[in-house]
Amino acid sequence: MSNPLDPHAAIVTEAAGLDQGGMLRTADGQPLAKALARSSRRARRRAFFLVLPLLAFVLLTFVLPIGQMLMRSVKNDGFSAYMPQLSAWFEANPDVTEPDDAAWAALAADLEASAKDRTIGIVGTRINYEIPGTRSLFTSAGRKARGGIEPPYREAMLDMDEEWGDPKLWGVMRQASDPYTANFYLAAMDRTRDEAGNIVLAPEEQRIYLHLFLRTFWLSLIITGTTFLLGFPIAHLLATLPMRQSNLLMILVLLPFWTSLLVRTTAWMVLLQQQGVVNDVFVWLGLIGDGQRLQMIYNQTGTIIAMTHILLPFMILPLYSVMRTINPSYVRAARSLGATSWTAFRRIYFPQTLPGLGAGALLVFILAVGYYITPALVGGSSGQLISNLIAMHMTQTLNWSMAAALAAMLLGGVLILYWVYDRLVGIDNLKLG
């Protein structure tokens, strides 16, 4: 235990006079190192139990559901779980393209079973994602199959509907027999598979997602920019005004922040619509004629205006907290050394606000990228963001796998941007207060 590099330990050892075989011991004779380790372990365990509820909460309400949701983007067992015999046939015959008698028999047996369990809708829905219009093929076959299908199965099935012989259908069923698929990601990138299984661009009138991803990121950038332009002077005022005035100003910033999101969005509708307040004022002032009222809402303009307003506090607050700590004597020193006010701002003041600006910009941008309710209400057709399509797939078409794939891509995009930010600015420079 005598450590030449730790004279303090040596002194303790000497003073205690307990140097038995070079080992420190506690009063009850245990080695001190062990006792210390044990007590620190106990402390760690106690600390762990203290955060356990939080950990469980985060795990249960955040990691687990999100992980499960993301899982859906690559795993959809709607076909494989309810058509087990046919799936087994596909697995056993990886190269056979023409279904044989065993395949038809498996198909008939699976259809009968799943019609009885009323799971046929799930199977049909899964195939319908790949070939629109086939859900009813399955459900109507299920209705007929409930009475039993007689061999020969091939003829019986084709008798029900000729479409059962379609090679494309069999190709898709083969793909779906594997619960893991990348097809939802392909669709989320406006790609699809042709009959030979090659990845090709979707038909032009179905292409939408890439365009919307770009628009989402572009609009979010614009909104981040406008919140910066509007928020910076306000934050500066807040930080430099005397306490009394700055408190009043702070309340003006926070009051809308505390108002319901829907109320604020609806307020913008009242203000900006063609028969709204702003247009009325313009007409009254004679700036525009009654016939040329401006369309400021239900389009991109509306989305930008309303979201800028809603996200403004997220820019102002971090900027303000950083600006308050900036010592005014630096700028004064620069001025006294002959810098113009612009140079002093540009070279001395502004660089010191960067940590707050970074935090605010990142906050606003990430919130904007995933924003849903405001673009849904005021966005019209040109102001829709990708989140609106995720919501559509969650609630309308009930294609949760597609929603998960889109959400995962959005998450990936944000993480990449976060990484770029870290490389360019450095995440350590982030300051929220």
Next chain:
Amino acid sequence: MKHTLILTTALVVVAAGAQAQDKQVDLLSWGGAYGNSHVEAYAKPFEAKTGIKVNVADADNPATPIKAQVEAGNVTTDVASVEYADAVRLCDEGLLEEIDASILLPAGDGTAAADDFIPGAVTDCFVGTDVYSMVLAYDDTKFTDAKPAGPADFFDMAKFPGKRTMRKGAKFNLEFALMADGVAPDQVYELLGTPEGVDRAFAKLDTIKKDVIWWEAGAQPPQLLADGEVSMAFAFNGRIFNAAQGEGKPFKIVWDGQIYEMEGWVVPKGAPHPEAAKEFIAFSTAPEQQARAAEFISYGPPRKSAAALVGNVEGTDVPMGPNLPTFADNMKLALGSNLDFWVDHDAELQERFNAWLAAK
């Protein structure tokens, strides 16, 4: 004394609990004016007649909690009000109990229930309670000379200027566009099943695309009409009727080209009180109750014999009959929404609609 009190209280509680076990119906409805019609016309009279308590809960769309309840194996709902399309979907996925159609009561003149309900109103898992529709509505003050009379006028910007509002979605709009393009109601879905038909519908929508404000919540169209933002709307009839009747707005409904759909009862698989649920469904779908519900909200009864029984709008002396989608005159050029078609093509057409919307 004190002990006796506690004991009796406990006994009463236990007894009440036991009684509630088999003598109650947990109903899941929509809230709002529609949910109110369920309470007033179905739940209250049912309680008065049978003594079985009806607990009404509300959801944004009861189909969503039903799916969650059955999948989690914790079903707390006996009867739920869902849209037809959701009923088809939930039934196919095995989440609903089948409803025995023989429990339904015959009409007053003895007509069997099966003949009294309009076609499609009773399926394996679903019994229709009301018919609602998407209709063309306009602000009467905006058009002084000629008034809009059908779907074609909705697309005629020269004759009827002013913005329009339509639901943001493919369903209803594609059918409406085809009808406006001169397709007879009974050929709409046949045509829409072909690529040419879909192209034709989108081409028709193209002609007014720049003049349309797309609504998402049912409350938006009457508000947009009232604010003067739009001169014509394609919206749910109940909302328009409420604004016109309840708030005296100058809105008029054009019934030609209406597209109607149904809502009705379903029983989730594993419902806790199946017997009481059956009793409730039989009672509430009787012609008298259906007619009574229509007095609270302008959704038509799906039973033919109920039409004659509908009285005045609740609390007024205005007859409700002519304001219902199922009124004979209103049904002349009506289109019944084809659920099988939409279950098959919803995702595909919805995606195309979104792409169309996003394109310049």
